[in-house]
Amino acid sequence: MTATTPVPDRAWTAAHEVTDLVARFAKGSLPASEWTHRAHLTVALWYASHHAPGDALDLMRAGILRLNQVHGVPTTPTRGYHETITRFYMQVVVHYVRSDPSGDWAERANRLYQRLGARDLPLRHYSEARLKSVEARATWVEPDLRPMP
Numbered sequence: 489m490t491a492t493t494p495v496p497d498r499a500w501t502a503a504h505e506v507t508d509l510v511a512r513f514a515k516g517s518l519p520a521s522e523w524t525h526r527a528h529l530t531v532a533l534w535y536a537s538h539h540a541p542g543d544a545l546d547l548m549r550a551g552i553l554r555l556n557q558v559h560g561v562p563t564t565p566t567r568g569y570h571e572t573i574t575r576f577y578m579q580v581v582v583h584y585v586r587s588d589p590s591g592d593w594a595e596r597a598n599r600l601y602q603r604l605g606a607r608d609l610p611l612r613h614y615s616e617a618r619l620k621s622v623e624a625r626a627t628w629v630e631p632d633l634r635p636m637p
Contacts, residue, residue, distance in 0.1 A: 497524040499601070500594035507593065510534045514547075516554040523555060529605060530597040532581040537589070537596075545578045565622040572624040576610050576636070583637045 500506055512518040513531050531551065535544035549569075555561075556568055563569045584600055591599070610619055613631035623629055 497526050499598045500530070503593040505594060506530055506534065506597050513551050513555070516551070516558050518555060520555075520559045523559075525607060526597075526601050526605065528552075529577065529581065529600055532577055533585065533597055533600050534593070536578065536581045536585045541578070541582045544582065545575060548578055549574055563625075565625060568625075570625045571627050572614075572619065572629050573610055575628050576613070576631075579636050580604055580609070 509518070509522075509527055510531055512522075513527070518527070532544070532548055535547050538544075539547060549571075552574060553563070553569055556563065561568050581600065581604070584604060588596070588599060590596075613634045613636065614624075614629075615632050618624060618629060618632045621629070
């Protein structure tokens with residue numbers, strides 16, 4: 489790892505770590521070990537802060553698919569890219585950006601992770617069966633437990 493490469497899944501300590509992550513994500517050069525839940529949310533925060541919601545979603549989707557291809561992760565009915573989870577988090581992050589736009593990138597990404605980083609957050613809105621369905625992986629499905637914010 490270089491001096492600017494973050495240690496996987498630890499809080500960000502400097503804004504340049506976030507910009508480095510986003511750049512490597514966009515190029516498809518991010519190692520699988522660094523593509524953590526925290527990294528997903530951080531990239532989503534960056535895109536949601538710099539682009540219209542639809543464009544941010546498109547960039548996130550394309551980047552995830554590119555990284556999956558680089559890392560040899562196929563998209564199948566049970567593995568790989570998950571459209572509903574991606575759109576769920578992008579919607580949540582867009583909502584967050586509107587309510588908390590201040591601070592440097594490390595501070596913002598750390599606050600986002602503290603507030604919305606629970607791995608079970610989608611299951612507060614979706615039943616496990618619905619979220620794990622083939623349909624939810626392939627396309628957007630509406631929550632069946634609780635509406636989106």
